[in-house]
Amino acid sequence: MEMKVLAGLAGYLAAYPTRIFIEVDKGNYGAFDEWVAAKGYRVLEKFQRYPSNTNFMIEKTS
Numbered sequence: 001m002e003m004k005v006l007a008g009l010a011g012y013l014a015a016y017p018t019r020i021f022i023e024v025d026k027g028n029y030g031a032f033d034e035w036v037a038a039k040g041y042r043v044l045e046k047f048q049r050y051p052s053n054t055n056f057m058i059e060k061t062s
Contacts, residue, residue, distance in 0.1 A: 003031050013039070017060035025053045032056070 002024050006013075013020075020041075024032045036043065040061050047055040 003028055003035065006035055013060075019044070019057060019059045021055065021057050023053050023055045026051075029054075 002022055006022075035041075036058060041058045042061050043056050043058050045057040047057075049055070
């Protein structure tokens with residue numbers, strides 16, 4: 001669902017770039033990495049509590 005949420009936030013994030021804390025399922029790591037690069041974000045921190053997903057803190061690069 002995280003990729004659908006990011007797609008739904010596209011207009012908001014274009015107008016108001018902000019830091020995002022997001023949990024990404026292992027099956028979406030590739031799509032998430034592509035989204036981060038395409039939208040000009042960078043990963044600040046990663047937190048992994050469970051083997052099936054990772055939490056990311058990302059922010060827009062200048």
